[in-house]
Amino acid sequence: MATPLVVSEVFKSFTMHLRDGIKLPVVNDVSFSVASGECVVLGGPSGIGKSSILKMLYGNYAVDAGQILVSHKDRLVDIASADPRTIIDVRRHTLGYVSQFLRTVPRVAALDVVAEPLVARGIQAPEAKEKASDLLARLNLPRELWSLPPATFSGGEQQRVNIARGFITSHSILLLDEPTASLDAVNRRVVVDMIAEKKREGVALLGIFHDEEVREAVADRILDVTRFSPRKAAA
Amino acid sequence: MTDLATYNFAYLDEQTKRMIRRAILKAIAIPGYQVPFASREMPMPYGWGTGGVQVTASIIGPEDVLKVIDQGADDTTNAVSIRAFFQKVANVAVTTHTKDATIIQTRHRIPEQKLTEGQVLVYQVPIPEPLRFLEPRETETRKMHALEEYGLMHVKLYEDIAHNGRISKTYAYPVKVAGRYVMDPSPTPKFDNPKMHMSEALQLFGAGREKRIYAVPPYTEVVSLDFEDYPFEIQKFEQPCALCGAQGVYLDEVVLDDKGGRMFVCSDTDHCEDRREHGHAGELLAQNKEAAE
Amino acid sequence: MTDTPLLKVSGVSKFYGSRIGCKDVSFELWPGEVLAIVGESGSGKTTLLNCLSTRLMPTTGSVEYRMRDGNFRDLYHMSEAERRFLMRTDWGFVHQNPADGLRMTVSAGANVGERLMAVGDRHYGNIRATANDWLTRVEIGTDRIDDQPRAFSGGMRQRLQIARNLVTSPRLVFMDEPTGGLDVSVQARLLDLVRGLVNDLGLSAIVVTHDLAVARLLSHRMMVMKDGHVIEHGLTDRVLDDPREPYTQLLVSSILQV
Ligand SMILES: Nc1ncnc2c1ncn2[C@@H]1O[C@H](COP(=O)(O)OP(=O)(O)OP(=O)(O)O)[C@@H](O)[C@H]1O
Ligand SMILES: [Mg+2]
Ligand SMILES: [Zn+2]
Numbered sequence: 001m002a003t004p005l006v007v008s009e010v011f012k013s014f015t016m017h018l019r020d021g022i023k024l025p026v027v028n029d030v031s032f033s034v035a036s037g038e039c040v041v042l043g044g045p046s047g048i049g050k051s052s053i054l055k056m057l058y059g060n061y062a063v064d065a066g067q068i069l070v071s072h073k074d075r076l077v078d079i080a081s082a083d084p085r086t087i088i089d090v091r092r093h094t095l096g097y098v099s100q101f102l103r104t105v106p107r108v109a110a111l112d113v114v115a116e117p118l119v120a121r122g123i124q125a126p127e128a129k130e131k132a133s134d135l136l137a138r139l140n141l142p143r144e145l146w147s148l149p150p151a152t153f154s155g156g157e158q159q160r161v162n163i164a165r166g167f168i169t170s171h172s173i174l175l176l177d178e179p180t181a182s183l184d185a186v187n188r189r190v191v192v193d194m195i196a197e198k199k200r201e202g203v204a205l206l207g208i209f210h211d212e213e214v215r216e217a218v219a220d221r222i223l224d225v226t227r228f229s230p231r232k233a234a235a
Numbered sequence: 236m237t238d239l240a241t242y243n244f245a246y247l248d249e250q251t252k253r254m255i256r257r258a259i260l261k262a263i264a265i266p267g268y269q270v271p272f273a274s275r276e277m278p279m280p281y282g283w284g285t286g287g288v289q290v291t292a293s294i295i296g297p298e299d300v301l302k303v304i305d306q307g308a309d310d311t312t313n314a315v316s317i318r319a320f321f322q323k324v325a326n327v328a329v330t331t332h333t334k335d336a337t338i339i340q341t342r343h344r345i346p347e348q349k350l351t352e353g354q355v356l357v358y359q360v361p362i363p364e365p366l367r368f369l370e371p372r373e374t375e376t377r378k379m380h381a382l383e384e385y386g387l388m389h390v391k392l393y394e395d396i397a398h399n400g401r402i403s404k405t406y407a408y409p410v411k412v413a414g415r416y417v418m419d420p421s422p423t424p425k426f427d428n429p430k431m432h433m434s435e436a437l438q439l440f441g442a443g444r445e446k447r448i449y450a451v452p453p454y455t456e457v458v459s460l461d462f463e464d465y466p467f468e469i470q471k472f473e474q475p476c477a478l479c480g481a482q483g484v485y486l487d488e489v490v491l492d493d494k495g496g497r498m499f500v501c502s503d504t505d506h507c508e509d510r511r512e513h514g515h516a517g518e519l520l521a522q523n524k525e526a527a528e
Numbered sequence: 529m530t531d532t533p534l535l536k537v538s539g540v541s542k543f544y545g546s547r548i549g550c551k552d553v554s555f556e557l558w559p560g561e562v563l564a565i566v567g568e569s570g571s572g573k574t575t576l577l578n579c580l581s582t583r584l585m586p587t588t589g590s591v592e593y594r595m596r597d598g599n600f601r602d603l604y605h606m607s608e609a610e611r612r613f614l615m616r617t618d619w620g621f622v623h624q625n626p627a628d629g630l631r632m633t634v635s636a637g638a639n640v641g642e643r644l645m646a647v648g649d650r651h652y653g654n655i656r657a658t659a660n661d662w663l664t665r666v667e668i669g670t671d672r673i674d675d676q677p678r679a680f681s682g683g684m685r686q687r688l689q690i691a692r693n694l695v696t697s698p699r700l701v702f703m704d705e706p707t708g709g710l711d712v713s714v715q716a717r718l719l720d721l722v723r724g725l726v727n728d729l730g731l732s733a734i735v736v737t738h739d740l741a742v743a744r745l746l747s748h749r750m751m752v753m754k755d756g757h758v759i760e761h762g763l764t765d766r767v768l769d770d771p772r773e774p775y776t777q778l779l780v781s782s783i784l785q786v
Binding site for chain 3: 021061084105107120
C-alpha cells in the first residue's frame with residue numbers, strides 16, 4: 001500500500017522572544033507515517049502538541065528539525081524545507097486541511113467558500129458550485145444560508161462549511177483538526193460517513209477527534225502524541 | 236536721416252537672427268518638435284505676434300514680398316501694424332494677394348488659395364504645448380513628447396465626446412506631424428487643418444512669450460487626431476459667402492443690424508475680393524446690384 | 529506551476545546618503561503570486577516597492593523582469609521609454625492616496641480609458657464599453673462614468689484607481705497601502721474586491737501594508753522588514769501563526785487577531 005505521508009524525526013519548539021526568549025519545547029522526534037486508505041488519529045491530553053503536528057504537516061508551523069515527506073505529483077516534497085510556492089502547490093493539489101475554526105473572508109458566500117478549492121485547481125465555477133451544493137446539502141446546512149457569507153453563522157454551521165470545503169477536493173492526504181467538535185449527532189454521523197468514503201477512495205487521513213464515538217468509528221490506528229512529548233523524554 | 240539708418244535690417248541684429256535661424260533649421264529637421272529659442276523683446280506687446288514677427292524678421296530678405304493676415308483679414312489693426320513694421324524696418328514689398336506673397340505671416344487662419352512651393356507661412360502662436368491642458372508640468376510634457384506618449388491627447392478628445400456627444404473642439408485642433416510629434420497648429424480653425432497636410436509651402440510657428448519655434452516642412456504628413464468611430468471632420472457651412480458666393484471656404488458671421496440681420500462672408504478677405512473681381516457674386520451682392528438697376 | 533519567475537530581485541539596496549532605505553533584498557516572484565511587504569512605518573517598505581517598480585533607482589542590486597516575449601530584462605538597464613511603456617501596459621501601481629494615481633479633473637471613464645488610448649486604442653465606443661465594464665467590476669455605477677473622481681468617496685476613488693490600472697491586463701501590480709486611508713467597512717469591501725480580481729486575473733502582486741489582516745487576506749507570501757532589512761520571509765500563514773523573529777512576534781502580538 002502506498003504511503004503518501006512520512007514524518008521522521010521532527011522536532012518543534014517555540015521561542016518566546018517577548019518573554020525573555022524562553023524556549024517552549026512542544027514535540028521531539030516525531031516519526032510516523034500514514035498509508036493510503038488509512039485514518040490515523042492523534043491522541044493524548046490537551047496541550048500535548050496534536051494540533052501543532054497537523055500545522056507543521058500543513059506548513060503552517062515551521063519545523064526545527066526533521067522531515068515531512070509528502071507524495072506530490074509523482075515526487076516527494078519535504079514540507080519541512082519546501083519553499084512557500086511549493087507548499088502552496090502541495091496544498092492546492094495534494095494536502096487538504098480542515099481546521100477547527102473557519103477563517104471567514106468578508107462578503108464571500110458560503111457556497112463559494114466551499115467551491116473555491118476546486119476553482120483554484122482550474123475547475124469551472126458551475127461544476128464546482130454543483131459539487132459544493134451536494135456537500136452542503138449532505139451536511140444539512142439550510143439552503144437559505146448558502147448564498148450568505150459565513151461570518152454570522154453559528155459555530156456548527158461554520159464548521160460544516162469548513163468540512164465541506166476540506167472534503168470537496170480529491171486530495172490524497174487530508175488533515176482534520178476536530179472537525180466534529182461543534183456538530184450535533186446527526187451531522188457527526190454524516191462526517192463519519194464522509195471519512196469512510198475518503199478511506200475507500202484511498203485518501204490518507206490524519207485527524208484529531210476528541211469525541212470517543214467518532215474516534216472509534218473512523219480510526220484505524222491511534223497514535224499517542226505523549227510519546228513525542230519532551231517532558232516525557234526528560235523524565 | 237532715414238528710418239532705416241537707426242535699425243539693423245528687419246529690426247533684429249544679425250547675431251539674434253542667426254540664433255533664430257538655427258532654431259528654425261532645427262525645427263525643420265524635426266517636424267513638429269518645439270525648439271526653444273531666446274525670444275527677444277520686440278517693439279510690440281506679447282500677444283501681438285512677437286514670435287511670428289521674430290521668425291519673419293529672421294527669414295525675410297530685401298526681395299521678399301510680405302503678406303500679413305489676422306483671422307484671414309489683411310486690414311485689421313494687428314495685420315496693418317505688423318505689415319507697416321516690416322515696411323519700415325526692412326523696406327520690403329508688401330501685398331494682400333496670397334499668390335504674390337513669398338512670406339505670409341498669419342494669426343489664426345491659413346489662406347484659402349492653395350500655397351505653393353517657395354512660399355513660407357509664419358504662424359503667430361500663443362501656447363505651443365498641446366499637452367498643457369492635461370499636464371501642466373513642463374518637465375513631464377517634454378518627456379511625453381520625447382517618449383511619444385500621446386495617450387493624453389486622446390483622453391482630451393474622449394472627454395469632449397463624453398460630454399458633448401462629439402469632438403467639439405473647433406480650433407487649435409491637435410495634429411500629428413510626420414507620424415511622430417503631436418503639435419498644436421495655433422488657434423486656427425480646424426477647418427484649416429487639412430491644408431497643412433502635404434502643403435507645398437514651408438510652415439513655421441513662432442511663440443514669443445513661450446520662446447518656442449516649430450515647423451512643418453513642405454510635403455509633410457499632418458494628421459488630425461481622432462477616433463475611428465468619431466473621425467475628424469471640418470466645419471461645414473450651410474450657405475455660400477454672401478459676397479462672392481464661394482463654397483467650401485471658411486466663413487465669418489457678420490451682424491448687419493440690431494434687428495438680428497446677419498450674413499456669412501469669407502474670412503479670407505483677399506480670396507473674397509479676388510473672386511468678386513473675377514465676376515463671382517454672392518446673394519447679397521446680387522441683391523444690391525438688382526436694387527441699383 | 530510555471531517554472532519561471534516573473535521577477536528576480538537580487539541584492540537590492542537603497543541608501544539615502546548614509547541612511548539605509550532598504551538593504552540587500554533578494555527574492556523571486558512567481559506568476560499568480562501575491563507578496564506582502566509588512567513592517568512599521570520607516571522600515572523601508574515603500575522604498576523597496578519604489579525600487580522594484582523602478583520609480584526609484586537603487587544604490588546597488590538588480591531586478592530582472594520576464595517580458596511578455598519570455599525574455600528577462602534588467603529593469604535598471606532598460607531605457608526610460610521601455611520602462612514607462614512597461615508601467616502603463618504590463619504593470620499597475622496602486623497608490624495609497626488615489627489622487628496620486630488618478631487624473632482628478634477628467635471623468636471616471638477617461639481615467640479608465642487612458643491606458644487603452646495610450647497603447648493605441650482608437651475606437652471611442654470600444655473604449656467606453658471597456659470602461660463601463662471595468663466600472664462594474666469595481667462596483668462603481670456606470671451612471672458615474674462621466675463624473676470626475678473629485679466627486680467620489682475615498683473608497684470609490686480607490687476602486688477607480690484599481691480599474692484604471694487593471695484595464696490593460698497587467699501581469700504585475702504594485703500596491704502601496706491600498707486600504708490606507710479608508711474606513712474599516714470600506715476597507716473590507718476593497719480587500720475583497722482586490723482579492724477576487726487577483727484570483728480571477730491570475731495577477732502577481734506586491735503589496736506594501738502595515739496591516740497584517742490585509743497581508744493575511746491578500747498574500748501568499750510575506751516579507752517582514754525592519755530598519756531596511758528583510759528579517760523574516762515565508763508563507764503568509766506561517767509567518768503570522770508561527771513568527772520566528774522577535775520583531776515579527778512583537779508585530780503579531782500587538783494586534784488582536786488576524
Ligand atoms: N503559535 C504558537 N506560539 C506559541 N506557542 C504555541 C503556538 N501554538 C501552540 N503553542 C503551544 O504548543 C503546545 C501544543 O499546543 P497544541 O495546540 O499543539 O496542543 P493540542 O494537543 O492540539 O491541544 P488541544 O487538545 O487542547 O487542542 C501548547 O503548549 C501551546 O500553548
Ligand atoms: Mg488542538
Ligand atoms: Zn467671399
